[in-house]
Amino acid sequence: MATYPAVLSAKTVREAEQLWALTHGGSTWPLMVSAATSFVHRYQAAFNIRQPILVVAGQGNNGGDGYYIAKLLQQAGKPVLVFAPFGLPKQGLDAAQAMHEYLAEGGKIYATQAELTQAFVGLQTLSYQFSPTAKITYPVVIDALLGSGLARPLSQAGIDIINFINSNAQQVYAVDVPSGLDADTGQPMPVCVKATATHSFIAYKPGLLTANGPANCGELSLDSLGVETDVVLATDDKASSAAPKTSRWQYDPSFTRLPCRFGNTHKSCHGNVSVIAGIGNMAGAAIIASRAALHAGAGRVYLQCDPSHFAASLAQSPEIMFADNIHSVLASKAVLVVGPGLGRSEHARRVMTSILDPMHCNRQGLGVLDADALRYLAKHQQTVANWVITPHEAEAADLLGISAAEVTANRLVAALALYEKYQAVVVLKGAGTIVAHQAGVNFCHAGTPAMATPGMGDCLAGMIAALIAQGLSAVDAAITAVNWHASVGYQLAQTQRVVLASDICQQLKLTPL
Numbered sequence: 131m132a133t134y135p136a137v138l139s140a141k142t143v144r145e146a147e148q149l150w151a152l153t154h155g156g157s158t159w160p161l162m163v164s165a166a167t168s169f170v171h172r173y174q175a176a177f178n179i180r181q182p183i184l185v186v187a188g189q190g191n192n193g194g195d196g197y198y199i200a201k202l203l204q205q206a207g208k209p210v211l212v213f214a215p216f217g218l219p220k221q222g223l224d225a226a227q228a229m230h231e232y233l234a235e236g237g238k239i240y241a242t243q244a245e246l247t248q249a250f251v252g253l254q255t256l257s258y259q260f261s262p263t264a265k266i267t268y269p270v271v272i273d274a275l276l277g278s279g280l281a282r283p284l285s286q287a288g289i290d291i292i293n294f295i296n297s298n299a300q301q302v303y304a305v306d307v308p309s310g311l312d313a314d315t316g317q318p319m320p321v322c323v324k325a326t327a328t329h330s331f332i333a334y335k336p337g338l339l340t341a342n343g344p345a346n347c348g349e350l351s352l353d354s355l356g357v358e359t360d361v362v363l364a365t366d367d368k369a370s371s372a373a374p375k376t377s378r379w380q381y382d383p384s385f386t387r388l389p390c391r392f393g394n395t396h397k398s399c400h401g402n403v404s405v406i407a408g409i410g411n412m413a414g415a416a417i418i419a420s421r422a423a424l425h426a427g428a429g430r431v432y433l434q435c436d437p438s439h440f441a442a443s444l445a446q447s448p449e450i451m452f453a454d455n456i457h458s459v460l461a462s463k464a465v466l467v468v469g470p471g472l473g474r475s476e477h478a479r480r481v482m483t484s485i486l487d488p489m490h491c492n493r494q495g496l497g498v499l500d501a502d503a504l505r506y507l508a509k510h511q512q513t514v515a516n517w518v519i520t521p522h523e524a525e526a527a528d529l530l531g532i533s534a535a536e537v538t539a540n541r542l543v544a545a546l547a548l549y550e551k552y553q554a555v556v557v558l559k560g561a562g563t564i565v566a567h568q569a570g571v572n573f574c575h576a577g578t579p580a581m582a583t584p585g586m587g588d589c590l591a592g593m594i595a596a597l598i599a600q601g602l603s604a605v606d607a608a609i610t611a612v613n614w615h616a617s618v619g620y621q622l623a624q625t626q627r628v629v630l631a632s633d634i635c636q637q638l639k640l641t642p643l
């Protein structure tokens with residue numbers, strides 16, 4: 131099976147660096163050289179311009195990467211300007227050596243915006259005519275202000291610098307982490323650089339992959355710099371008591387686990403999905419979940435709903451069948467989707483009691499609890515091992531008995547807490563969906579704000595159930611469906627302003643076998 135890049139907290143990355151140094155002559159300096167070389171190589175096409183390239187460098191080792199990048203560009207004959215608004219690197223850091231090497235190469239450092247503007251204008255006249263009245267726009271900015279060492283909210287001066295980068299750069303290439311973004315939580319502190327692309331080192335950090343990370347990293351890439359991360363994974367286990375002992379945090383952008391179909395097959399080989407809807411006015415949600423299950427390849431899809439919704443459902447997808455009653459559904463082997471369109475009526479309560487009460491139901495999980503099923507769960511607080519639960523942040527807050535703001539502030543901690551409390555496979559939805567499960571955590575960096583539309587979560591629930599029905603484990607189904615859903619949404623958003631759940635359903639069938 132493919133292995134995917136590790137995701138490590140900022141602290142663990144520092145430990146990995148130190149461990150690497152211990153076995154490589156005691157110094158982390160070669161890592162800085164490798165990081166800068168990798169960065170220049172990665173964006174060589176973007177750096178192949180005649181106009182000046184601006185490097186914004188901080189005082190720490192993120193700034194150090196910036197100085198060494200500036201040295202390499204200077205050596206390659208590119209016009210480079212280094213802006214050091216926080217001051218020069220602290221002595222003793224690799225960053226100080228990188229700065230000295232840049233200066234030795236004839237490089238210049240500017241401390242204020244006024245000096246920088248003057249230098250930029252001076253260099254501009256060499257390549258093209260500069261209009262003194264025009265707003266200054268830097269064609270390429272390398273953001274090396276702050277990396278994984280961001281330790282506190284930015285001061286007003288820091289905020290001003292980040293706003294300056296965001297409003298005066300055509301393209302921004304971020305070193306390791308977009309400056310101002312908390313590498314562990316993905317929260318801006320309180321603002322962060324909006325990068326065209328981010329090249330990260332050693333391991334992805336959670337904050338690049340969730341919350342505001344995906345929207346601010348741009349195109350994300352990684353160079354491990356040859357640093358072994360497996361040896362430090364155990365350390366991250368200690369970061370949260372909720373994390374399982376063998377915890378692995380991974381960035382898994384693939385959906386290669388999609389079930390294959392071979393020639394001699396028939397629909398019974400691809401499993402059944404039953405979507406249990408309510409009797410209220412939200413039947414559309416259950417219809418979307420059913421359609422998604424169908425288009426994601428389930429062999430048969432049943433909808434258990436009020437007969438008044440049959441016509442609407444058939445008009446959408448005549449392939450959908452109807453289940454007579456909840457008892458026949460529970461007696462079947464179908465994978466369940468419970469919650470979308472279930473409502474919170476007495477009928478919904480009875481459905482949930484039947485499903486979750488071992489006295490009434492002998493099935494142990496095998497399906498997805500979403501939407502109203504999660505609201506029920508939040509009230510009744512019981513473990514739901516073997517189920518997949520798919521909360522958005524508000525539902526997660528309800529399930530944990532905390533505020534939505536607390537979930538937003540640290541999505542990873544919330545996902546781990548949900549796993550610990552409910553023992554289910556947890557899909558914490560939203561930008562940078564997190565799947566937390568017995569063996570660790572998987573992050574999805576794909577997706578797009580264009581997917582923030584009604585019914586999108588119902589669609590995901592149907593897809594997860596369809597993949598379980600086709601033989602994937604609950605964990606594999608959740609990870610695969612999340613990435614499939616997000617990447618189809620992203621693809622559609624290249625030509626659409628918003629993406630609807632129905633669009634995703636339509637598009638799923640175009641994925642090759």
Ligand SMILES: NC(=O)C1=CN([C@@H]2O[C@H](COP(=O)(O)OP(=O)(O)OC[C@H]3O[C@@H](n4cnc5c(N)ncnc54)[C@H](O)[C@@H]3O)[C@@H](O)[C@H]2O)[C@@H](O)CC1
Pocket residue numbers: 147158159161162165166188189190191192193195216224275276277278279280281282283284285288305306307331
């Ligand atoms: N040689 C090495 O150790 C390597 C370091 N690497 C780079 O080093 C970075 C981490 O370096 P550091 O640990 O020095 O951290 P950073 O350079 O990210 O930041 C630390 C510095 O920023 C200051 N700071 C923290 N929060 C601030 C705030 N809100 N406002 C203003 N200043 C603030 C700190 O006082 C310190 O001076 C990584 O992101 C990566 O770019 C990589 O090149 C890999 C190798």
Ligand SMILES: Nc1ncnc2c1ncn2[C@@H]1O[C@H](COP(=O)(O)OP(=O)(O)O)[C@@H](O)[C@H]1O
Pocket residue numbers: 522559560561562563576577578579580581582583584585586587588589590
């Ligand atoms: N900004 C975003 N970036 C990436 N994915 C998003 C974004 N907004 C929403 N999504 C995805 O769309 C889906 C929305 O689900 P949900 O909020 O449950 O919608 P609904 O309740 O209407 O079905 C989730 O899978 C979520 O991850």
Ligand SMILES: [K+]
Pocket residue numbers: 192273274275276277304305306307308309
């Ligand atoms: K940075």
